Amino acid sequence: MRRRQFISLLGGAALAPLSAVCANAADGCGVPPERGDGWPGGSVAGDSLVNREALCGMADRLATSDANIHAVLVARDGKLAFERYFKGADEIPGYIYGRRVETIAFDADTLHNMKSVSKSVASLVVGIAIDRGLIRGVDEPIFSFFPELSDLRSPEKDRIRLVHVLTMSMGLKWVEATPATGDDDNDETRMHMAWDPCRYVLGLPVTAAAGQEFFYNTGALTLVSAIIRKATGRPLDEFARENLFEPLGITGTAWGRYRGDTDAGGGLRLRPRDMAKIGQLVLAGGRWNGRQIVSKAWIEAEKIKATDSQTYGYLWWRGQTRLNDRKINWIGALGRGGQSIRIVPELDLVVAVTAGYYQDYSSQAFRLQFGVFRDVLRAIPPPA
Numbered sequence: 001m002r003r004r005q006f007i008s009l010l011g012g013a014a015l016a017p018l019s020a021v022c023a024n025a026a027d028g029c030g031v032p033p034e035r036g037d038g039w040p041g042g043s044v045a046g047d048s049l050v051n052r053e054a055l056c057g058m059a060d061r062l063a064t065s066d067a068n069i070h071a072v073l074v075a076r077d078g079k080l081a082f083e084r085y086f087k088g089a090d091e092i093p094g095y096i097y098g099r100r101v102e103t104i105a106f107d108a109d110t111l112h113n114m115k116s117v118s119k120s121v122a123s124l125v126v127g128i129a130i131d132r133g134l135i136r137g138v139d140e141p142i143f144s145f146f147p148e149l150s151d152l153r154s155p156e157k158d159r160i161r162l163v164h165v166l167t168m169s170m171g172l173k174w175v176e177a178t179p180a181t182g183d184d185d186n187d188e189t190r191m192h193m194a195w196d197p198c199r200y201v202l203g204l205p206v207t208a209a210a211g212q213e214f215f216y217n218t219g220a221l222t223l224v225s226a227i228i229r230k231a232t233g234r235p236l237d238e239f240a241r242e243n244l245f246e247p248l249g250i251t252g253t254a255w256g257r258y259r260g261d262t263d264a265g266g267g268l269r270l271r272p273r274d275m276a277k278i279g280q281l282v283l284a285g286g287r288w289n290g291r292q293i294v295s296k297a298w299i300e301a302e303k304i305k306a307t308d309s310q311t312y313g314y315l316w317w318r319g320q321t322r323l324n325d326r327k328i329n330w331i332g333a334l335g336r337g338g339q340s341i342r343i344v345p346e347l348d349l350v351v352a353v354t355a356g357y358y359q360d361y362s363s364q365a366f367r368l369q370f371g372v373f374r375d376v377l378r379a380i381p382p383p384a
Helices: 003-010 052-064 117-131 147-152 162-166 187-193 197-202 219-232 236-248 272-283 363-378
Strands: 069-076 079-085 087-091 101-105 268-270 317-323 326-335 339-344 349-355
Touching (some): 052 069, 052 079, 052 363, 069 087, 069 272, 069 363, 079 272, 117 219, 117 268, 117 272, 117 326, 117 339, 147 197, 162 219, 187 197, 187 219, 197 219, 219 236, 236 272, 268 272, 272 326, 272 339, 272 349, 317 363, 349 363
Antiparallel strands (some): 087 101, 326 339, 339 349
C-alpha cells in the first residue's frame, strides 16, 4: 500500500470548537507536575504558553466521549505546558498471533506502543552513529553493509544507498501490513517469519529506480537495525539507550526484537513525556539541555515528496496545516493507531498524542486524531 493513499486522510476537521468552558482549568487542570525527569513542573498562575481553559475543554470532551485517545501532552518554549491522560482500549503487548484488547487507565508511567514513531526514533540513532564516524555517510551503497548478501546484487539494486533506505525510496516491491492485508498476506509478516529478514527485503523485485519515488516500506527499518548492529557492534536498542535515551533522561523504555535485531520499524514503547522529549530534541536542532545529541544537519536532512501535501526526511514526516488562514509547517513522527509527535518550529511547540486506533483506518478515526493537533494549535496564544 502506498503511504500517499494512507496519510492523505490526515487532513480532516478538528474536534468540536474550543469555546466550551472547562470548569477546573483554574484549579490546575492539565498542569504537569514535577517528576524529576528533566521537565520542570508547570504552573497555572501567569501561564502564557497555552490557553489552558481551551485545552482543558478539549480534554474533558475527550474524556466523556468514546474517543480512544490515551494521552495529550503539549510542550512550548522548552517547557511541558499541558498533560492529560485518559482511559481507553489498547492492545496488550506480548501477543504475536491475534490481539488481546483491554481497557487501561493511562498515566504518566504507562509505556505506550509507538508503532511507526519507532522509525523516526531509529533515524536519530542512525544520525548519532554517522556523527561519531561509525557509519561513513548516507551515500554508502546498501550492499557495503551486507557483503553476505552479494548474490542478490544486480545493476538496479547496486544503486540503492543508505539515503534511499532512510527516505523510503529503495524502489523495491513491498506490501505493508494493514487491516486490509491482514496478519499474513503482506511482506511485513513474511519478512518477520523469514530466517534472514534482511535477505527477504533485499531479495524483493525492483519496481522503480532507487531514489525516484517514495514508497512506504517497513522492511527498510529491518535494514537500518542490522546496519546499526554491524556498525556499532550492539543492537540498535542498546546503542539508543546509551547514546540517545540516557542523555535525554529517558530511563524506562521497551523495544522488542525479531531474531536478535531490534524491531526498529514499530517495536518501541515509550512514556508520553519521553515522546515529548524526542520532539523537543528535534525542535532544538538536536540539542537537549545544552548538549548536542545529534547534529542539526541530520535533523534538517533532505526530503522526498511523499504525498500531495507532505514530504519525508530521514524517517520523519513534514507537512502543513492551516491556522487562521495561514499555513503552519510541522515535522512529525507518526505511528499507526494515532501515535504522533508533531513539532511546529515557528510556534516553539511540541504535541505528543497516543491513541488506540490500530485497526481503524477510517477517515473518521483520522479526523479525530488530527483534530487533537488542530485543537492544540488553536489553543496557542498568538505572538505578541
